[in-house]
Amino acid sequence: MNDAEYLPLSWLSQVCYCPRRAGLLLNERLWEENADTAKGRAEHERVHTQRVERRGDHIKLFEFTVFSDQYQLIGKCDCIEAVRDAAGCQIPAAEFPVKLYPVEYKHGSVREEEEYQIQLCAQAMCLEEMFHTDIPEGSIFFISSHRRMPVSLDDTLRAKTRKAAETLHRIRQELLVPQAEYCAKCKRCSLRELCMPKVRASARNYCRALEREAVGQADLEELL
Numbered sequence: 007m008n009d010a011e012y013l014p015l016s017w018l019s020q021v022c023y024c025p026r027r028a029g030l031l032l033n034e035r036l037w038e039e040n041a042d043t044a045k046g047r048a049e050h051e052r053v054h055t056q057r058v059e060r061r062g063d064h065i066k067l068f069e070f071t072v073f074s075d076q077y078q079l080i081g082k083c084d085c086i087e088a089v090r091d092a093a094g095c096q097i098p099a100a101e102f103p104v105k106l107y108p109v110e111y112k113h114g115s116v117r118e119e120e121e122y123q124i125q126l127c128a129q130a131m132c133l134e135e136m137f138h139t140d141i142p143e144g145s146i147f148f149i150s151s152h153r154r155m156p157v158s159l160d161d162t163l164r165a166k167t168r169k170a171a172e173t174l175h176r177i178r179q180e181l182l183v184p185q186a187e188y189c190a191k192c193k194r195c196s197l198r199e200l201c202m203p204k205v206r207a208s209a210r211n212y213c214r215a216l217e218r219e220a221v222g223q224a225d226l227e228e229l230l
């Protein structure tokens with residue numbers, strides 16, 4: 007790896023959720039726990055232990071570190087399933103070529119969240135770069151419901167993942183904290199109290215109204 011700043015790939019899901027949230031977390035180091043984040047953390051901690059499980063031609067790598075020099079990202083895969091495949095790649099944990107299949111663990115029941123898919127896709131892109139292989143699919147495993155949702159890692163998802171990585175690096179390099187845009191996601195955002203999306207929006211409107219008034223006053227004085 008070179009000396010550039012490698013950012014955690016899990017932050018891609020924050021960027022996707024809300025760029026302002028990513029800016030607050032990354033540049034202002036704000037964090038506020040709510041019921042959702044606490045539950046997610048507890049469930050993650052229960053399944054997160056670095057280990058390798060082997061059963062014949064099937065290997066599972068838990069908490070496997072991945073990185074990409076191309077996208078300057080680093081992170082961990084919750085689980086990588088590696089199955090013997092003559093057309094697969096070589097990894098240190100297997101004496102035979104394997105096909106790789108990343109699985110990302112999330113708390114709660116099955117739901118389609120694009121930010122989860124982008125995080126999974128970034129993991130796959132890191133693995134592809136590290137092991138010179140192709141990974142067409144991965145899964146999101148929902149811990150509470152014990153259900154898997156397969157995700158096709160197609161061109162559209164890859165383009166969104168690259169875009170999210172660019173945005174994340176820009177937020178970091180320029181120390182940006184984008185403006186708040188109040189939306190449905192704000193209701194379940196753990197940073198709601200710190201971000202104050204409504205207050206900031208109304209403050210902006212107030213400033214704009216003052217500006218308009220000042221311009222109007224100047225126009226009036228010119229006429230007198």
Ligand code: SF4
Nearest residue numbers: 024027192195198201
């Ligand atoms: S409260 Fe809304 S605007 Fe603020 S960080 Fe959360 S999601 Fe983004």
